[in-house]
Amino acid sequence: xxxxxxxxxxxxxxxxxxxxxxxxxxxxxxxxxxxxxxxxxxxxxxxxxxxxxxxxxxxxxxxxxxxxxxxxxxxxxxxxxxxxxxxxxxxxxxxxxxxxxxxxxxxxxxxxxxxxxxxxxxxxxxxxxxx
Amino acid sequence: xxxxxxxxxxxxxxxxxxxxxxxxxxxxxxxxxxxxxxxxxxxxxxxxxxxxxxxxxxxxxxxxxxxxxxxxxxxxxxxxxxxxxxxxxxxxxxxxxxxxxxxxxxxxxxxxxxxxxxxxxxxxxxxxxxxxxxxxxxxxxxxxxxxxxxxxxxxxxxxxxxxxxxxxxxxxxxxxxxxxxxxxxxxxxxxxxxxxxxxxxxxxxxxxxxxxxxxxxxxxxx
Numbered sequence: 001x002x003x004x005x006x007x008x009x010x011x012x013x014x015x016x017x018x019x020x021x022x023x024x025x026x027x028x029x030x031x032x033x034x035x036x037x038x039x040x041x042x043x044x045x046x047x048x049x050x051x052x053x054x055x056x057x058x059x060x061x062x063x064x065x066x067x068x069x070x071x072x073x074x075x076x077x078x079x080x081x082x083x084x085x086x087x088x089x090x091x092x093x094x095x096x097x098x099x100x101x102x103x104x105x106x107x108x109x110x111x112x113x114x115x116x117x118x119x120x121x122x123x124x125x126x127x128x129x130x131x
Numbered sequence: 132x133x134x135x136x137x138x139x140x141x142x143x144x145x146x147x148x149x150x151x152x153x154x155x156x157x158x159x160x161x162x163x164x165x166x167x168x169x170x171x172x173x174x175x176x177x178x179x180x181x182x183x184x185x186x187x188x189x190x191x192x193x194x195x196x197x198x199x200x201x202x203x204x205x206x207x208x209x210x211x212x213x214x215x216x217x218x219x220x221x222x223x224x225x226x227x228x229x230x231x232x233x234x235x236x237x238x239x240x241x242x243x244x245x246x247x248x249x250x251x252x253x254x255x256x257x258x259x260x261x262x263x264x265x266x267x268x269x270x271x272x273x274x275x276x277x278x279x280x281x282x283x284x285x286x287x288x289x290x291x292x293x294x295x296x297x298x299x300x301x302x303x304x305x306x307x308x309x310x311x312x313x314x315x316x317x318x319x320x321x322x323x324x325x326x327x328x329x330x331x332x333x334x335x336x337x338x339x340x341x342x343x344x345x346x347x348x349x350x351x352x353x
Contacts, residue, residue, distance in 0.1 A: 054234065078208045081211055104184075104186060
């Protein structure tokens, strides 16, 4: 499978390295070159400096041929914009969007976006463990 | 009307000033400390130093009784998500957003932003108008809301104009009219201060009523 990831952070690296072992092709796009210091390019992992909210640059990262798009930047708004743009212009089977504000998480889930909320996940774990 | 404005650059600042002057209630969201202080120093406590796309901040700002949200930050994702949150979560009657990157215009439309302001469109329309036989001033106007007499309008400074070279601070604006933005002949925004001069090809974007449009248009294109 071809996977495009916007934002090179710990989650992106972890997912990329695991998927690369199973021979999936991963392209990570990030505006800041320094963010790529934490990852090593291999045969299956490509990095591209670019803005994942702009369609030209997404296309340069191979969005047209992709099966999965992950929006993992630190900004909720940029992730939501990119996910909605990819959903309306391209057709990866899976689009996941990282949103840390739980209120926004709810709003955009209702709109049909696949939202991952680390804040909710961690709060749930905390609440479970103190129950 | 109660109007929420996201972003307080040149456009946000002048919109706030205008809307206040015409008797509206205004609240500005501006996370940047310097811009936030400039609003508060000029207009009093009508601003929050907060992210206007955050549902909690919007709720505390009383978005449930707001009539309009105008998102004019330099970041398209904030402009879009601000409008979407206001619509989807709070059912605000109307949203207006500035599009910085023209490719986002269609997406904004599809995703439910009511009115989209696109810098590039303003300039393109002007190009069409400046093709020969168009000695008539090229013109663009947009009502602020459906029933409002006030409009945002654009004047293009042509080759023959006798205002070329004069300072912005020397323009006598009609009452209740302000200059929102200037764009140079290459399509880049110009910083407006006391020393800014008017050059050939400049676009001047104002807010005002029908009368002020006529007055300014006559004067600037003479």
